[in-house]
Amino acid sequence: MKIGVVGCAGRMGRTNLAEVLDTTDVTLAGAVEQMNTGIVGRDAGELVDRPGSGVAVGNDPVPLFAQADAVIDFTAPAATVEHAKLAAQAKTVLVVGTTGLSHDQAEEIHKAGRHAPIVWAANMSVGVTLLTVLAEQVGAALGESFDAEILEMHHGGKKDAPSGTALSLGRSVAAGRGQDFDSVAKLSREGQTGERPVGEIGFATLRGGDVVGEHSLTFAGAGERVTLGHVAQTRQIFARGALRAARWAQGQAPGVYSMRDVLGIGG
Numbered sequence: 539m540k541i542g543v544v545g546c547a548g549r550m551g552r553t554n555l556a557e558v559l560d561t562t563d564v565t566l567a568g569a570v571e572q573m574n575t576g577i578v579g580r581d582a583g584e585l586v587d588r589p590g591s592g593v594a595v596g597n598d599p600v601p602l603f604a605q606a607d608a609v610i611d612f613t614a615p616a617a618t619v620e621h622a623k624l625a626a627q628a629k630t631v632l633v634v635g636t637t638g639l640s641h642d643q644a645e646e647i648h649k650a651g652r653h654a655p656i657v658w659a660a661n662m663s664v665g666v667t668l669l670t671v672l673a674e675q676v677g678a679a680l681g682e683s684f685d686a687e688i689l690e691m692h693h694g695g696k697k698d699a700p701s702g703t704a705l706s707l708g709r710s711v712a713a714g715r716g717q718d719f720d721s722v723a724k725l726s727r728e729g730q731t732g733e734r735p736v737g738e739i740g741f742a743t744l745r746g747g748d749v750v751g752e753h754s755l756t757f758a759g760a761g762e763r764v765t766l767g768h769v770a771q772t773r774q775i776f777a778r779g780a781l782r783a784a785r786w787a788q789g790q791a792p793g794v795y796s797m798r799d800v801l802g803i804g805g
């Protein structure tokens with residue numbers, strides 16, 4: 539299978555590149571970055587301390603989508619929308635890890651999904667995918683009398699908050715409780731906030747250092763708390779998941795799929 543990586547200079551782009559180069563039954567179809575990163579023209583292997591791959595980093599995604607079986611995209615919201623349109627035109631599998639998309643940008647991904655198989659998940663790890671299932675089940679079992687609060691921490695370079703993973707955990711709790719997420723989500727708090735409404739799903743964000751990603755979901759009831767959590771110790775867990783998603787999506791009908799679909803857990 540021929541895999542392309544867009545945004546290959548980024549933290550996740552480099553991790554995806556290394557994962558593709560280290561995996562024997564897939565080949566690197568191409569790697570694309572923005573000109574201002576200073577790496578266009580360099581060998582993709584050298585970028586991640588691997589032997590020369592014979593693939594020079596390009597800055598035009600169009601030929602990449604034409605020649606790859608799947609493209610892995612962990613970039614930025616506007617770039618991901620453009621990549622989704624290219625995937626739709628070329629009917630190429632797209633694996634999207636990008637977070638922080640607006641409602642309109644998300645709609646564009648769903649439009650592209652009418653023409654090509656797209657796997658889109660805020661977190662490609664096995665552990666967090668399982669956690670979303672548990673969040674839904676625990677939310678359903680405990681109901682609104684247990685206050686749901688989500689705390690996340692990431693490195694200081696992260697551009698969106700709360701994290702896409704935190705939001706997807708919140709959506710899972712809301713789904714389990716039969717709530718409309720947007721009506722009950724409290725994405726941050728400060729000042730005279732008033733009392734916490736029953737049924738609210740609260741978020742708190744920490745940023746700093748080189749933290750890959752940590753999430754905890756607390757259900758606080760009268761006299762007891764239940765806490766579920768996940769710690770990402772390496773970005774490789776996301777890259778492994780992305781490659782697994784690319785393999786799984788090959789041959790699927792057009793559509794937007796989740797990591798739950800890829801791993802076959804949680805319905």
Ligand code: NAD
Pocket residue numbers: 544545546547548549550551570571572575612613614617634635636637638659660661662663702776
């Ligand atoms: P980063 O800023 O280190 O990397 C982003 C890269 O995308 C940069 O190198 C940038 O130059 C490149 N880029 C931006 N626009 C581009 C374009 N038009 N064409 C080509 N390249 C372009 O960020 P990161 O830490 O690697 O994270 C990237 C995204 O992935 C974020 O949205 C983050 O939240 C998300 N993420 C998802 C998962 C997951 O499992 N789904 C895990 C980690 C990070």
